[in-house]
Amino acid sequence: MAGRAAVPEVIWSRPERTGRGPRPAYSRADIAAAAVRIADAEGLDAVSMRRVAGELGCGTMSLYNYVPRKEDLYELMMDAVSGEHELWEPSGDWRADMIRVAHQTRALMRRHTWLPRLMSPVYGFSPNALRYLEHCLACLDPFEAPYGTKMELVAMVNGIVTTYVGNEIATVERTRSLPWSQEQENAARIAYLGRQVASGAYPRLAASFAEDAGPIDLESVFERALRRVLDGFA
Amino acid sequence: MAGRAAVPEVIWSRPERTGRGPRPAYSRADIAAAAVRIADAEGLDAVSMRRVAGELGCGTMSLYNYVPRKEDLYELMMDAVSGEHELWEPSGDWRADMIRVAHQTRALMRRHTWLPRLMSPVYGFSPNALRYLEHCLACLDPFEAPYGTKMELVAMVNGIVTTYVGNEIATVERTRSLPWSQEQENAARIAYLGRQVASGAYPRLAASFAEDAGPIDLESVFERALRRVLDGFA
DNA sequence: TCCTAGTTACGTACACCGTACGTAGTGCGC
């Protein structure tokens, strides 16, 4: 009666090892690492129970001893990458610390491009997620406000990072399964947009199109967005 | 040679009707409406090619005459709900107008709970998406800034709405496919969180937990976040 | 010490998915 609970169950409340029966061949960390490896290399859609089991070298259904549902596999993955956050002694300048947190999270997400798609408060309860949240709150110690407000700030920063990185990598991830390249895709969409805009139906869009802003630097767009949000809090 | 292009193709650049051959039995609007109806009622995962075809009353493969890939079905859905935005004559107060835009989008997303999951710049080229963007830019006419900045503002507002509504409905959507209710799920997670926090490993989290803030009102959390972002721009 | 109950391991099977391909019928443009 390992899995199949008829009652809600957080995977983290299940002990990894109970003592009875044969010693499990893999740890949760092994499984998470295998799944993350696949997702990094071939995209989130390549992460199937069969594929992960294959990567581990066991039968497909054996995985279900460790992970009652595929959702929980995602949860293990999220916890594993949350563990990549390197924490530090808060500097005393909460604004600077939050900017550092945000940049680190952005780097994390660009390293694991499937992460924004999986981002959800549902995965906010894992050990490493709690550890990360506690660190954010520690950085916010000098920020005099109720914890409710601090939580809102953390949620906001995480939201911004997720949104921006998600947008940054959307076309990249999308064309992974398509028979043409990202450049071709972009060119086709720009061409179509140009035609629409030239129709005269969207004057301001046309003006925006005409305004030559030079090449856009994703990093600085992100930086500006982040600072504006923090300004809104101060 | 209707579908199956080896070259990138935006669905909107394909004419809905070419003239040759039998008159199509359904319009794109019909198809989008059917898909939206299913997604609203049973969740995005219930939207399959077979299911939509069944809803329309045609064979599964007939759908592929209208929609080369399932992705394009999503694109039709996104355009259809974008069309639900009701636009207005800008008031002259861009801040007020953007707040109104944001609230309307939030309502739209809460009406179609699958929308945040599908939100992506990839779908930003559809007719109704362009119409919506043009409207946002019109609202921002009094805001003196280059179009690049206005675009960043619109992206930011959309991002905030998506993030917040996405978080609001995450557990609701999640438990749709689970054998237990959302309330049970939440209770289980809170209970687990309580146990973790009580362990003493997360002092600030514990303090936050202890701080009785009363029931949280999602609407006002959203409102605060939105105003902070707009403040950051002004 | 032995027994047994709770585990691990995993093969088979089912219902569902997206969609490639082939075939038949239809009606517009030349």
Added chain:
DNA sequence: GCGCACTACGTACGGTGTACGTAACTAGGA
């Protein structure tokens, strides 16, 4: 009026998550 592009759609393939049944194993209680 002919030809061809189009619509319609059945079949089939390789994939998915996972329910279920069975065999092997091992730690705890008698």
